[in-house]
Amino acid sequence: MSQALLSVRNVSKSFGGTQASRDVSLDLFPGEVLALAGDNGAGKSTLIKMISGVYTPDNGEVSYLGQAITGKNPQEVRDLGIETIYQDLALADNLDVGVNLFLGREKMTKMFGFLPVLDRKLMREEAKRALKDLGIVVNDLTIPVSYLSGGQRQAIAISRAVYWNAKVLIMDEPTAALGVPEQREVKELIHRLKGQGVGIIFISHNLTDIFDVSDRILVLERGRVAGERLISETNDDEVVKLMMGAA
Ligand SMILES: Nc1ncnc2c1ncn2[C@@H]1O[C@H](COP(=O)(O)OP(=O)(O)OP(=O)(O)O)[C@@H](O)[C@H]1O
Ligand SMILES: [Mg+2]
Numbered sequence: 361m362s363q364a365l366l367s368v369r370n371v372s373k374s375f376g377g378t379q380a381s382r383d384v385s386l387d388l389f390p391g392e393v394l395a396l397a398g399d400n401g402a403g404k405s406t407l408i409k410m411i412s413g414v415y416t417p418d419n420g421e422v423s424y425l426g427q428a429i430t431g432k433n434p435q436e437v438r439d440l441g442i443e444t445i446y447q448d449l450a451l452a453d454n455l456d457v458g459v460n461l462f463l464g465r466e467k468m469t470k471m472f473g474f475l476p477v478l479d480r481k482l483m484r485e486e487a488k489r490a491l492k493d494l495g496i497v498v499n500d501l502t503i504p505v506s507y508l509s510g511g512q513r514q515a516i517a518i519s520r521a522v523y524w525n526a527k528v529l530i531m532d533e534p535t536a537a538l539g540v541p542e543q544r545e546v547k548e549l550i551h552r553l554k555g556q557g558v559g560i561i562f563i564s565h566n567l568t569d570i571f572d573v574s575d576r577i578l579v580l581e582r583g584r585v586a587g588e589r590l591i592s593e594t595n596d597d598e599v600v601k602l603m604m605g606a607a
Pocket of ligand 2: 532
């Protein structure tokens with residue numbers, strides 16, 4: 361097998377008296393979709409936040425292409441090529457698609473030759489191209505993203521990851537708030553990125569989605585790894601049992 365894109369080794373994290381993550385390890389390989397499943401509060405979001413730099417693990421290590429990245433901040437982790445789409449979609453509602461694509465990495469230009477301002481035109485043109493490349497249709501790129509549908513917003517968050525050449529894409533509940541056609545679009549995008557060698561961590565409560573898009577599944581139960589299976593070698597019943605800690 362090729363080298364892991366991402367390796368998590370024995371990470372743990374407590375919040376006060378709650379042990380949200382206990383001794384969790386995982387590997388993610390290029391072109392692979394790894395599902396993270398588990399009941400509410402099982403520690404899924406906490407785990408990915410230790411990868412994306414939002415939290416530093418109390419113990420354990422995270423490495424990317426063989427280099428330790430434990431303790432790096434979210435911007436440093438993003439700059440390395442690990443993009444995370446959080447449960448509470450990280451788009452800036454009042455800004456347009458172009459500016460959202462460049463959030464935290466805005467392109468500037470000079471007004472009157474000296475006054476630094478956002479180069480909205482350039483960002484919009486880049487956004488138009490990025491969305492077109494992914495087959496995403498947004499008619500008006502000048503309106504604030506709050507006017508877009510959930511699926512379009514999700515697609516923009518994904519195109520941002522693609523535009524910045526993410527090698528790892530982490531998606532926390534990407535389809536939870538979407539209608540059926542939009543869910544299909546997001547799953548289609550996941551397939552396409554996978555084909556380009558991106559490694560994807562996909563968190564979902566929806567077993568149908570998990571079985572549709574994933575290669576492997578890691579089940580968490582009260583912060584601990586309850587089991588890891590190839591999708592081709594498991595089924596709903598077994599996954600649910602693992603989630604309940606009954607396997
Ligand atoms: N910042 C925090 N402060 C205190 N407790 C937290 C914090 N973040 C998470 N927890 C606790 O850690 C546990 C795991 O939470 P986490 O958000 O990782 O679960 P989850 O698997 O993502 O759940 P869900 O499916 O509901 O999103 C929960 O008991 C939660 O209350
Ligand atoms: Mg969560």
